[in-house]
Amino acid sequence: xxxxxxxxxxxxxxxxxxxxxxxxxxxxxxxxxxxxxxxxxxxxxxxxxxxxxxxxxxxxxxxxxxxxxxxxxxxxxxxxxxxxxxxxxxxxxxxxxxxxxxxxxxxxxxxxxxxxxxxxxxxxxxxxxxxxxxxxxxxxxxxxxxxxxxxxxxxxxxxxxxxxxxxxxxxxxxxxxxxxxxxxxxxxxxxxxxxxxxxxxxxxxxxxxxxxxxxxxxxxxxxxxxxxxxxxxxxxxxxxxxxxxxxxxxxxxxxxxxxxxxxxxxxxxxxxxxxxxxxxxxxxxxxxxxxxxxxxxxxxxxxxxxxxxxxxxxxxxxxxxxxxxxxxxxxxxxxxxxxxxxxxxxxxxxxxxxxxxxx
Numbered sequence: 001x002x003x004x005x006x007x008x009x010x011x012x013x014x015x016x017x018x019x020x021x022x023x024x025x026x027x028x029x030x031x032x033x034x035x036x037x038x039x040x041x042x043x044x045x046x047x048x049x050x051x052x053x054x055x056x057x058x059x060x061x062x063x064x065x066x067x068x069x070x071x072x073x074x075x076x077x078x079x080x081x082x083x084x085x086x087x088x089x090x091x092x093x094x095x096x097x098x099x100x101x102x103x104x105x106x107x108x109x110x111x112x113x114x115x116x117x118x119x120x121x122x123x124x125x126x127x128x129x130x131x132x133x134x135x136x137x138x139x140x141x142x143x144x145x146x147x148x149x150x151x152x153x154x155x156x157x158x159x160x161x162x163x164x165x166x167x168x169x170x171x172x173x174x175x176x177x178x179x180x181x182x183x184x185x186x187x188x189x190x191x192x193x194x195x196x197x198x199x200x201x202x203x204x205x206x207x208x209x210x211x212x213x214x215x216x217x218x219x220x221x222x223x224x225x226x227x228x229x230x231x232x233x234x235x236x237x238x239x240x241x242x243x244x245x246x247x248x249x250x251x252x253x254x255x256x257x258x259x260x261x262x263x264x265x266x267x268x269x270x271x272x273x274x275x276x277x278x279x280x281x282x283x284x285x286x287x288x289x290x291x292x293x294x295x296x297x298x299x300x301x302x303x304x305x306x307x308x309x310x311x312x313x314x315x316x317x318x319x320x321x322x323x324x325x326x327x328x329x330x331x332x333x334x335x336x337x338x339x340x341x342x343x344x345x346x347x348x349x350x351x352x353x354x355x356x357x358x359x
Contacts (some may be wrong), residue, residue, distance in 0.1 A: 125175030
């Protein structure tokens with residue numbers, strides 16, 4: 001569906017381009033340096049994508065190429081013969097994004113009217129944590145349920161758009177108080193013929209902005225009356241949590257071999273009330289999903305997990321049975337490491353709900 005072109009850009013002073021603030025300068029090297037860079041980038045993909053599942057991109061649909069020295073993530077696409085958008089390597093190494101983007105993620109970008117690199121990484125972290133929280137509770141994440149918890153204040157000249165947590169209702173803490181170097185590495189994602197049905201509407205328009213926009217959407221104090229009935233129910237469920245939930249911990253679950261155990265661990269750290277509520281809600285929502293015959297609601301539980309090994313092949317490894325209330329994640333990882341480097345989501349549970357995986 002997508003092909004990826006890599007680029008490295010290194011810091012410099014900010015300058016204005018088409019009324020949009022850009023903070024990076026590019027560099028260009030000769031062909032031998034370019035070849036070596038591509039090799040090193042390939043190794044980075046192997047190390048991050050194959051060993052840990054960090055990249056989340058199928059190698060069958062990936063090709064590497066350098067980004068031009070004049071390319072900037074905020075540049076428009078006038079004259080481009082192929083549709084593409086930029087993404088930061090940070091999205092994958094730290095937030096564990098997958099390509100192609102799912103409908104929820106594209107919906108948030110569309111609602112905010114921003115390109116992927118235009119949304120600040122801290123805000124991307126909120127999105128990823130919200131998504132995994134909803135999945136673990138058998139809830140379908142909705143762009144407007146997500147945005148209910150945040151305000152936006154677009155600035156002039158246009159720069160990264162940040163989501164501003166509403167203290168009275170926000171349930172996720174900040175991923176980081178200070179993010180550095182996320183701008184240093186970025187790449188292009190080109191839409192191939194096979195991927196057009198996923199990324200483009202029937203008329204050929206993109207499902208979210210591929211380039212930076214000068215008019216990101218402004219949200220302020222969204223009311224419950226602005227939400228659909230199903231979205232209101234999800235908001236009411238999430239508002240039951242009393243303490244802030246750890247965004248960084250929830251994001252790390254995307255790279256976990258035993259996600260529910262890890263989520264419960266993070267819930268316990270944020271307060272016993274949150275842990276008890278999570279376990280109760282998960283049980284109730286699982287029964288509700290089963291009664292409704294929903295098989296497309298991710299529950300993050302599988303009897304087996306996919307194990308990525310060097311050589312870009314996959315095989316499956318059985319997870320050891322979970323006895324009683326034991327939660328020794330190290331034993332699970334140790335069992336997987338016997339068959340290769342582990343990646344993906346999985347666990348066993350006494351009672352299995354609708355099957356799915358983190359994606």
